[in-house]
Amino acid sequence: MREVVQVVVARSYDCDVLVIGGGIVGLSTAYAISRAAPGTRVTVLEKEPGPARHQTGRNSGVIHSGIYYRPGSLKARYAVRGAAEMVKFCAEYDIPHAVTGKLIVATAREELPRLHALAQRGRENGIAVRELCGAQIAEYEPQADGLAALHVGTTGICDFAAVARRLAEASGAEIRYGARVVRVDRRPDRGVAVLTAGGDVVRGRVLVNCAGLHCDEIARRTGDDPGARIVPFRGEYYELARPELVRGLVYPVPDPAFPFLGVHLTRGVDGSVHVGPNAVPALAREGYDWRTVRPRELGATLSWPGSWQLARRHWRYGTGELHRSLSRRAFTRAVRRLLPAVREDDLVPTAAGVRAQAVLRDGTLADDFLIQEAPRAVHVLNAPSPAATASLPIGREIARRTMAQLTAQGR
Structure with a gap:
């Protein structure tokens, strides 16, 4: 079958840009290319029957302000810019959204220096924050309890799945659903051809890898x-x-040693309130519950040296997350630190999400967005939260790199 792909790649192209992944980043890239270079032929391959079925459609729906991220990092720059753009995009296309603001609440004395440092970081990122004493918390959240808090006014909420659908419609790209990529053949002098599970071969001049939970696998199949x-x-x-x-x-003060924000409470655009998430190792890349186990994917995680280094460094934190996963009572205790009125029977299980976290060989968690260029290919290798918030500027950056490759080819 590989010989078939190699022969076909030498023939005429089906598109100029071939995007793998129909989440919000892949669709934002297609949208950005169509706006920057009308007439560029873009094809998006998505293995699911519709867009935004994984990280994009399985998160808390928060438009992040950018307060958490290292000043000067891609996350900080894109989140601050992306939050304003996302609100504007939702307003323009009548997508449910609201700018609600949020509280970050310190519930223990040892969290107070971290809360103050977070306020300073927010200001360095150009974000207006208000520091509150414990008595002022009730102005915003009467049921919340803490020693101090930050109010961040630019945080909001929206329906990111609806945003992804609108991007797909507005991009003008050919979008093929149910098209799982099983093989990639990349020739620097001929372009890229991919084979789907359905037996279709699609040829493009440049490949853009926005495959999220499977992005590292696609990069390796490309030869990178x-x-x-x-x-x-x-x-x-x-x-x-x-x-x-x-x-x-309502959010806790995050642990700076770990990339997750901790259990928080989010009122969504539909008026419901989501509580979570915790963060536990998934036994499959799309392992949305403990029953979903894929031995090949689990084996790949366990064989990666960085996984063991990560576990060795953060086993105490991980043990607590596992405990909260297995015990609703423990989860409730974590919530009650912020909202004492919550009872165990107030918590009703709902859909889980999976974060695609890039881990380096030494166990370091990739802290920033990670975009890697190669001949005829652009790989997005780390784009967890706040990628949905920042998807419009991220899409433009990926589009810029992609169009530079097309220009170098004389297109």
């Missing part, structure tokens, strides 16, 4: 070394049976 492995972490959510307890968004 991603230098990292996607280690999937499942985030488990509950829905609050008494949504009236929360007005907007």
